[in-house]
Amino acid sequence: MNYVSTRDNQKNFTFKDVFLKGLANDGGLFVPKSIKQFKKDELNNLYNLSYNDLAAEIIYPFIGDFMSKDELIFLISKSYSNFRSNDVVQISDLGKLKVLELFHGPTLAFKDIAMQLIGNFYQYHLGRDQKRINIIVATSGDTGAAAIDALKGKSNLNIFVLHPNNKISPVQRKLMTIHDESNVFNIAVEGNFDDCQNLVKAMFNDEKFSKAINMSGVNSINWARIIAQSVYYFYAYFKVGNGKPLTFCVPTGNFGDIYAGYLAKKLGLPVDKLIVATNKNDILHRAISGGDYTQKKVEETNTPSMDIQIASNFERLLYDVKDCNSEITKDVMSKIKNNTYKIDKNDLDKIKKNFTSEMLDENETVEMIKTINNEHKIVVDPHTAVGIGAARKLGLEKNCVVLSTAHPCKFPQTIEDAISKTEELPDSLNYVYNRKEKFELLPNDIEKVKSYVMNSI
Numbered sequence: 503m504n505y506v507s508t509r510d511n512q513k514n515f516t517f518k519d520v521f522l523k524g525l526a527n528d529g530g531l532f533v534p535k536s537i538k539q540f541k542k543d544e545l546n547n548l549y550n551l552s553y554n555d556l557a558a559e560i561i562y563p564f565i566g567d568f569m570s571k572d573e574l575i576f577l578i579s580k581s582y583s584n585f586r587s588n589d590v591v592q593i594s595d596l597g598k599l600k601v602l603e604l605f606h607g608p609t610l611a612f613k614d615i616a617m618q619l620i621g622n623f624y625q626y627h628l629g630r631d632q633k634r635i636n637i638i639v640a641t642s643g644d645t646g647a648a649a650i651d652a653l654k655g656k657s658n659l660n661i662f663v664l665h666p667n668n669k670i671s672p673v674q675r676k677l678m679t680i681h682d683e684s685n686v687f688n689i690a691v692e693g694n695f696d697d698c699q700n701l702v703k704a705m706f707n708d709e710k711f712s713k714a715i716n717m718s719g720v721n722s723i724n725w726a727r728i729i730a731q732s733v734y735y736f737y738a739y740f741k742v743g744n745g746k747p748l749t750f751c752v753p754t755g756n757f758g759d760i761y762a763g764y765l766a767k768k769l770g771l772p773v774d775k776l777i778v779a780t781n782k783n784d785i786l787h788r789a790i791s792g793g794d795y796t797q798k799k800v801e802e803t804n805t806p807s808m809d810i811q812i813a814s815n816f817e818r819l820l821y822d823v824k825d826c827n828s829e830i831t832k833d834v835m836s837k838i839k840n841n842t843y844k845i846d847k848n849d850l851d852k853i854k855k856n857f858t859s860e861m862l863d864e865n866e867t868v869e870m871i872k873t874i875n876n877e878h879k880i881v882v883d884p885h886t887a888v889g890i891g892a893a894r895k896l897g898l899e900k901n902c903v904v905l906s907t908a909h910p911c912k913f914p915q916t917i918e919d920a921i922s923k924t925e926e927l928p929d930s931l932n933y934v935y936n937r938k939e940k941f942e943l944l945p946n947d948i949e950k951v952k953s954y955v956m957n958s959i
């Protein structure tokens with residue numbers, strides 16, 4: 503399959519380029535040049551497959567030039583062998599709604615599903631080409647843990663994770679800092695998540711530095727993550743769709759997870775609406791409901807993994823809406839950068855064919871956790887509560903699957919606020935509490951961070 507950048511679709515790239523680069527040199531995101539839909543009988547053939555076999559069928563067409571199908575099948579089963587659910591994910595009932603539990607991986611959030619596979623893709627590639635790379639990533643909590651778990655101990659690579667000091671939950675921090683593999687480096691930055699992201703961007707953009715250390719990234723714009731996430735939309739449809747189109751409601755930050763649902767729809771999966779559920783950092787809700795895509799300052803909330811100013815993967819949707827015209831997309835992106843972009847009515851109508859949106863503030867989120875606990879005797883994490891609340895507010899609970907993106911024990915304070923109970927880690931993760939933590943505290947200073955990286959490798 504050939505890929506192009508959303509900002510220049512004249513040049514072709516292979517999956518290997520796309521996977522290793524993450525972002526195109528022109529600042530655009532990689533997308534497939536064209537997508538082949540599954541025909542009806544091809545979809546029917548996927549019906550009874552196990553999660554792993556289904557993953558191979560969905561992912562292989564996107565990466566065929568990178569490895570053989572047998573190699574892919576082997577890496578998929580290796581990636582998911584340590585999940586606490588036999589079939590990787592689970593689906594439960596919540597009244598009229600279905601809940602797709604995506605948090606049964608090693609670090610208790612959906613990001614494990616893509617990241618474990620990416621870790622094995624790296625190992626496969628580096629094992630053959632013998633190039634040592636340094637992966638640097640900023641996290642507001644979940645990405646860093648998932649990346650470290652997927653990459654710790656792998657040969658020929660180091661993983662550096664920048665997190666905002668004292669701004670993530672202790673469980674989130676411990677899941678990153680308790681590892682003693684020599685290729686894992688945690689940096690606690692005296693600043694917020696935006697500062698961490700800006701430091702990583704500055705390192706990427708410093709060509710001399712990023713070339714010198716052979717820098718790579720695993721953030722949510724990486725196309726490999728998107729395709730790995732599309733799989734569970736298919737899986738859910740085959741388990742609970744009963745032949746009818748499903749609506750999916752997705753707690754959304756960077757628009758990666760929900761874009762994977764959009765990709766599933768483009769691949770031919772019967773999907774009705776995709777509901778974008780946000781917290782009060784509601785740029786996407788404002789955009790989809792009324793065309794307003796102006797950035798505001800990020801506010802910290804009790805759903806930290808959705809605290810974003812701008813949703814990077816939205817560029818992929820805009821490229822589609824602009825009929826794959828990369829010149830126009832480039833122009834739109836520069837307007838977005840200057841904070842002067844408004845989605846026009848024609849484009850908004852196109853977006854609304856596939857998407858709708860809703861927002862929950864912090865109080866509503868806590869109330870929703872409480873209500874769900876009262877009604878159904880289960881505890882959901884705050885991000886999942888935003889998803890459930892959004893589907894309820896919109897009255898779209900019929901044939902609707904809400905993605906449950908994290909285990910509630912990762913956000914103990916909010917759970918405590920809601921139901922006055924502490925939520926324990928699953929037994930298999932109890933060891934996390936007693937392990938020694940290791941991280942470097944650094945000021946929000948690009949030179950200090952760069953020299954720490956240089957001196958560590």
Ligand SMILES: *Cc1c(COP(=O)(O)O)cnc(C)c1O
Pocket residue numbers: 611612613644645722753754755756757758759760807808885907908
């Ligand atoms: C990352 C994350 C999200 C947001 O996913 P995007 O792909 O950035 O939209 C939602 N919930 C949890 C728990 C997360 O870790």
